[in-house]
Amino acid sequence: MNGFGVSRSTFERMLRKAKDLGIVSIVNTKKSKGGKGHNVYIFNTIDVLKKRKLTYCENQEKPCCSKDESSKFERETSNLLETSKKKNLNIRKDVNLDSTFTASYVPKEFVQAVKPFFDHAAMIEDFWKSVFLDTKAISHIVEQETITYTAINAFKQSIRGYKRGKVKTNLVRYFTGTFKRLMDRTYSSFL
Structure with missing residues (x-):
């Protein structure tokens, strides 16, 4: 399914769980000429759910x-x-910290761009660490603002690639490769 939606087996497993919990009732229909027809799924009211402890x-x-x-x-x-x-997400054990706990060395513009997709401080910092490591040698030549906006552009392209199923390894690694490619173009224009 190229990373979109859920598989048939996942849907059927969740359907069985919903049926066991009393959330859904399934009614089998019969065709007028005999044989099995389609299933009708009935979502039960809350009163039915209260039977379960x-x-x-x-x-x-x-x-x-x-x-x-x-x-x-x-x-x-x-x-x-x-x-x-x-x-393919590297969320560490400090998953309870949202974007407001992101370290101060990460630019606010970058945090605002990443927050709608990953509202985890550790994840945002992981993205920025790859930016910092890739630009450490050229940070005295290229302005910080240029680096930040290049990183935001790379992140947006990475999310687009992720949603299109192009990410084969890890989103941070994909982002790093995209950022390096964009930064090489930007850096070569400064030379």
């Missing part, structure tokens, strides 16, 4: 702190990190 603590500000639940939370967090690695 809730598994979280109600009216409590902090999550329950039993050993079983804390280990379950740790497993879910590690599953989230594994999923993000499978999707």
Whole structure:
């Protein structure tokens, strides 16, 4: 599917889960000449959902702190990190920090450009680290503003490539390659 949508098996698995939780009811139809027809999916009201026992603590500000639940939370967090690695994103364990916690050495314009796609301070800093390392040798020749706007342009092109299924390895690596290519053009115009 070139990175767009979900596969049929994923849809069917989620459909089975929704049916088990009582969210959806499935009615099979029959053709007038005999044989099976299409399925009709009925989304149930909230009253039907209340039959299922809730598994979280109600009216409590902090999550329950039993050993079983804390280990379950740790497993879910590690599953989230594994999923993000499978999707070619390098989100580190500090996933709770949004873009407002981005380090001060990252230009605000760059943060504003990346924030709609990755509202994680660590991810934004990873993108900027590759910009910093690539421009360290030429930062005294090329203005910081030019570097920032080239990085923003490279990020936009990288997101476009990602959405079109062109990213084969990792989005930060793809961004780095795109930035290097654009920066080489910019740098050669200064010479």
